[in-house]
Amino acid sequence: MIMRKYLIGLVIALGIILAGLIIVFGLVLNGTITRQTFEAEKNEISIPTAEASALPTQTPKKQIVVLDPGHGKDSGNMSEEDKSADGWVLSTEKGGWGEWRHWKSGTVWDDCRGSGCSGRHPDGGSCWYPIENGDRDIEPEINLNNTLNAKKYLEEMGYEVRLTRNSNDENPSMTKRLTYCYSGGDTSTEPDADVFVCIHSNAGGGQGSAYMALSGVYDQSGVLAPAEYISESNILGQLINNQIVSDTQLSAFVDGRYEGFPTAVLFCKSPVPIAYLEIGFFDNASDLEVLTNDSETIGRAIAVGVDNYFKTKSN
Ligand SMILES: [Zn+2]
Ligand SMILES: [Zn+2]
Helix, strand or coil, X not given: CHHHHHHHHHHHXXXXXXXXXXXXXXXXXXXXCCHHXXXXXXXXXXXXXXXXXXXXXXXXXXXXXXXXXXXXXXXXHCCHHHHHHCCCEEECCCCEEEEECXXXXXXXXXECCCCCCCCCCCCCCCCEEEHHHHCCCCHHHHHHHHHHHHHHHHHHCCCEEXXXXXXXXXXXXXXXXXXXXCHHHCCCCXXXXXXXXXXXXXXXXXXXXXXXXXXXXXXXXXXXXXXXXXXXXXXXXXXXXXXXXXXXXXCEEEEEEECCCCCCHHHHHCCCCEEEEEEEECCCHHHHHHHHHCHHHHHHHHHHHHHHHHHHHHC
16 A cells, blocks of 8 residues: 555656656747856856956056158148148248257257257257258158058057158158157157157268267256167167168168267157168169168068167066
8 A cells, every 4th residue: 555655656746747847848949948048147157257357457558659751741832831730930030931959958848949958050050940951852752651661560569659740741840740759749748659760761972771879968858868868769770770781682871870960850859769760872773772662671670670679678
């Protein structure tokens, strides 16, 4: 009798389990229970884990490189509005458009206007730099091509790149070009650019590539002591020029270091380390061939040279 009682209980229990299975099977068939019913729970569990592991990792600051393709639109083709918009000033005393070579000693963004400055200038020059002194044929386009190629490679390497001009139809003053050293061009703040790289090509009877060396007294206020400003700038120029000479058919002009122009406006006014490259001579036939056909390699060499500079700093 006892055995029979258990058997009846077992049959009822199996019947309930079978009924349950039939109900679940029915729900799966009509779509009430799907794979997502369980996945949703899994996702809810994994979300807090992902957030917790993402928190400690910060994106490292991108280093900022200002690339400055030298020269631009011929000043003879610029209207007064063009000149003014591009940062040039009209001086009745000097009889035309130009810009001041220095800041007042110990300041930035306060033009010397001919006094209260270091007074350093090239032979035959002055505190005033006339706009027409920057007019060039051919060179603006060569400089822009090399610059755009350098930008491409630097961005591939993870740098933030700012250009001082984007076309050959503009010609910013040196002073205006330096505003790209600041976030949003706000010169009342500290400069956030790491380096400023001027990209030029030479002329006047020579061959090969060189960087223009800084030397002597620079008295603009800024983030670096004057001696460090000079040494950092010259290391940057040398590393880039070395890379150009090793990667292209261009030779080194005067051992790659040109001493003759330490009073350049950009050297006297830059708030960050600055390299000034004279890449080949565009009035030399074989250099011009390299400049015309091998801008890609030149641009890559500029990028590698800049990258080498930051590697020497991180060691
Ligand atoms: Zn001056
Ligand atoms: Zn030039």
